Amino acid sequence: MTAEAKAAIAASPALTERQEARRRRILHASAQLASRGGFDAVQMREVAEAAGVALGTLYRYFPSKIHLLVATMQDQLQHLHSTLRKHPPSGDSAAQRVAETLMRAFRALQREPHLADAMVRALTFADRSVSPEVDTVSRQTTAIILDAMGLDHPSPRQLSAVRVIEHTWHSALITWLSGRASIAQVKIDIETVCRLIDLTAEDDDSA
Amino acid sequence: MTAEAKAAIAASPALTERQEARRRRILHASAQLASRGGFDAVQMREVAEAAGVALGTLYRYFPSKIHLLVATMQDQLQHLHSTLRKHPPSGDSAAQRVAETLMRAFRALQREPHLADAMVRALTFADRSVSPEVDTVSRQTTAIILDAMGLDHPSPRQLSAVRVIEHTWHSALITWLSGRASIAQVKIDIETVCRLIDLTAEDDDSA
DNA sequence: CGCTAATCTAGAACAAGTTCCAGACTTGAT
DNA sequence: ATCAAGTCTGGAACTTGTTCTAGATTAGCG
Numbered sequence: 001m002t003a004e005a006k007a008a009i010a011a012s013p014a015l016t017e018r019q020e021a022r023r024r025r026i027l028h029a030s031a032q033l034a035s036r037g038g039f040d041a042v043q044m045r046e047v048a049e050a051a052g053v054a055l056g057t058l059y060r061y062f063p064s065k066i067h068l069l070v071a072t073m074q075d076q077l078q079h080l081h082s083t084l085r086k087h088p089p090s091g092d093s094a095a096q097r098v099a100e101t102l103m104r105a106f107r108a109l110q111r112e113p114h115l116a117d118a119m120v121r122a123l124t125f126a127d128r129s130v131s132p133e134v135d136t137v138s139r140q141t142t143a144i145i146l147d148a149m150g151l152d153h154p155s156p157r158q159l160s161a162v163r164v165i166e167h168t169w170h171s172a173l174i175t176w177l178s179g180r181a182s183i184a185q186v187k188i189d190i191e192t193v194c195r196l197i198d199l200t201a202e203d204d205d206s207a
Numbered sequence: 208m209t210a211e212a213k214a215a216i217a218a219s220p221a222l223t224e225r226q227e228a229r230r231r232r233i234l235h236a237s238a239q240l241a242s243r244g245g246f247d248a249v250q251m252r253e254v255a256e257a258a259g260v261a262l263g264t265l266y267r268y269f270p271s272k273i274h275l276l277v278a279t280m281q282d283q284l285q286h287l288h289s290t291l292r293k294h295p296p297s298g299d300s301a302a303q304r305v306a307e308t309l310m311r312a313f314r315a316l317q318r319e320p321h322l323a324d325a326m327v328r329a330l331t332f333a334d335r336s337v338s339p340e341v342d343t344v345s346r347q348t349t350a351i352i353l354d355a356m357g358l359d360h361p362s363p364r365q366l367s368a369v370r371v372i373e374h375t376w377h378s379a380l381i382t383w384l385s386g387r388a389s390i391a392q393v394k395i396d397i398e399t400v401c402r403l404i405d406l407t408a409e410d411d412d413s414a
Numbered sequence: 415c416g417c418t419a420a421t422c423t424a425g426a427a428c429a430a431g432t433t434c435c436a437g438a439c440t441t442g443a444t
Numbered sequence: 445a446t447c448a449a450g451t452c453t454g455g456a457a458c459t460t461g462t463t464c465t466a467g468a469t470t471a472g473c474g
Contacts, residue, residue: 016471019421039334044461054423056464065461124331124378127246128386135387160399164375167382167396171331171374179335180342189374192367192403199406223441226451251431261453263434272431 023061025051030072034118042069042118063129069122070133076119077140080105084144094149095197101148102169102190109173110183117177124174141166149197161196168193230268232258237279241325249276249325270336276329277340283326284347287312291351301356302404308355309376309397316380317390324384331381348373356404368403375400 015023029050033042044065048058062068084104089097109116126134145162146154154162172189175181181189222230236257240249251272255265269275291311296304316323333341352369353361361369379396382388388396 018470022422040460043459055425055462057422059462060421063462121332121334124381125328126385127328131385131387134385138387160395163392163396164371164400167378167400168371168374171378174331175374178333178338178341180338180345185370188367189370193371193374193400195406196399196403199402225440229452247430250429262432262455264452266432267451270432 022051022053022057026053026058026061026068027072027075030068031076031115034069034072035112035115038114038117039069039121041114044068066122066126066130067133069118070126070130070137073119073123073137074133074140076115077137077144080108081140081144081147084147089148093198094151095194097148097150098145098165098197099191099194101144102165102194103187105144106173106183106186106190113177116173120170120173120177124170138166141169158197161199164196165193229258229260229264233260233265233268233275234279234282237275238283238322241276241279242319242322245321245324246276246328248321251275273329273333273337274340276325277333277337277344280326280330280344281340281347283322284344284351287315288347288351288354291354296355300405301358302401304355304357305352305372305404306398306401308351309372309401310394312351313380313390313393313397320384323380327377327380327384331377345373348376365404368406371403372400 026047029047030042033046033050042065044058045055047068048055051058058068062071084101089100089104091097091100123134123137142162145165146152149158149162151158168189172181172186176183176186233254236254237249240253240257249272251265252262254275255262258265265275269278291308296307296311298304298307330341330344349369352372353359356365356369358365375396379388379393383390383393
C-alpha cells in the first residue's frame with residue numbers, strides 16, 4: 001500500500017457526492033461478487049469493472065482486497081445492527097439474549113454463505129496494516145453483544161466474557177465455513193460460551 | 208490442486224527413505240523461512256530452493272502453500288505435545304492446568320512470532336480443500352487440552368467447553384499476531400474461557 | 415472564465431502462487 | 445539386467461493481487 005493511499009483512507013471525511021457514489025458502487029460490487037463465489041470470486045479487476053471504475057481508483061479507495069472485504073463487512077454489520085435494534089432479542093437472561101442475537105446473525109450469514117466466507121476469511125487473514133479497520137469491526141460486534149446484554153457500563157469481567165464470546169463467534173464461523181462443523185455444532189458452541197455471561201454476573205470480586 | 212496430487216497426499220503411506228528425507232527438508236525449509244518473515248516470507252520458490260527440490264516436486268508433496276504451512280503446524284504441535292507430556296502442568300484444578308498449558312504454548316509461540324504468524328494465518332485461511340489437515344491440527348490441540356485436564360472419557364459438555372477453548376485460543380492468537388491485543392490480554396482471555404471447565408464440571412444434567 | 419492541484423482512466427508491468435511440460439532419473443517387478 | 449511406471453528436474457507459462465505511468469477529467473479558487 002502506498003503512503004498516499006494510506007492517508008486517503010485515514011482521513012476519510014469530505015468525499016464529494018460522486019466519490020461517495022463510487023465508494024458505494026465498489027462496496028456493492030464487492031458484496032455482489034462475494035455472494036456468488038466467496039473470497040476467490042472477489043477479484044479486484046472484476047470489482048473495478050462491475051463498479052465502473054479504473055483499477056487504480058479501486059486501490060485508491062481500498063488499498064487492498066482485504067481492506068475492501070473488511071469494509072464490506074463493516075457495511076453489512078451496520079445493516080445487521082440496525083435490524084437488531086428494531087427487533088431486540090426476547091430472552092430472559094443476558095446469556096439467552098446474546099445467544100439468540102448471535103444465532104440470528106448466524107442465520108443471516110447462512111442465507112449468504114459465500115458472502116460470509118469472503119468477509120470472515122478477510123477478517124481473520126488481515127495483517128497489521130488492516131488493524132484499524134478490523135478493530136472497527138470488533139467494536140461493532142462488541143456493541144451488538146452489549147446491546148443484547150442490555151449493559152451500558154460493563155465490568156472488566158463482563159468485557160472479558162464478551163471478548164471470549166467474540167473469539168468463539170469468529171472461530172466457530174470459520175469451522176462452519178470450512179465444512180468442519182455443522183450448524184448444530186456452531187449453535188452448541190455459542191450456547192456454551194454464553195454461559196460465561198451468567199458466570200461473570202455472579203461473583204465479580206475474586207481476581 | 209490436481210487430482211493426482213490429492214491422491215498422493217491422501218494415501219500418505221509408503222514413502223521411500225529419500226522421499227521421507229525430501230519431505231523433512233521441505234518442512235524444515237518452510238519453518239526456517241517462516242521464522243524469518245512470517246507468512247509472506249514463505250515463498251514457494253524459495254522453499255523449493257532451500258529444500259533442494261524442484262518447484263513441481265514441492266507441489267507434489269504439498270499441494271498448496273496453505274497445505275505446507277498447516278503441515279508445518281502439525282509438525283510443531285507434535286513437538287509441543289511431546290514436550291508437554293514430559294513436563295505436565297501442575298495446577299490443582301483442571302481449569303488451572305489447561306490455562307497453564309495454553310500459556311506455556313503461547314510463550315513458545317512468542318519466541319517465534321513470525322513462525323506463529325505463518326502457521327496461524329494458514330490455519331484460519333484454509334478453505335475446504337485443506338479440511339482434513341486442519342482437522343488433524345484440531346484433534347492434536349484437543350488431545351493436548353484433554354491431557355491437561357486429565358480426562359480420558361470427557362462428557363459432551365466438557366467436549367463443548369474444550370471446543371470453545373480452542374476457538375478462543377485460535378482467535379486470541381490472531382488478535383495478538385495482528386497487534387490488536389497485548390500478551391496480557393491474551394492471558395486474560397485464556398483464563399476467562401478456562402472458567403468454563405469448572406462450570407461444566409459441576410452440573411452436567413440440564414440440557 | 416481560467417488555472418492548478420487533485421483525481422480518474424486505460425493499460426502496461428511486476429510479484430508470487432500455481433500449473434504444465436519435456437526430458438532425465440529411480441524404483442520395483444520380472 | 446531390463447523394462448515400464450512412476451518420480452524428479454528445470455523452466456516456461458498462466459493467474460490474480462498490486463504498483464506504476466501518462467494522459468484525460470474534475471474540483472475548487474481567484
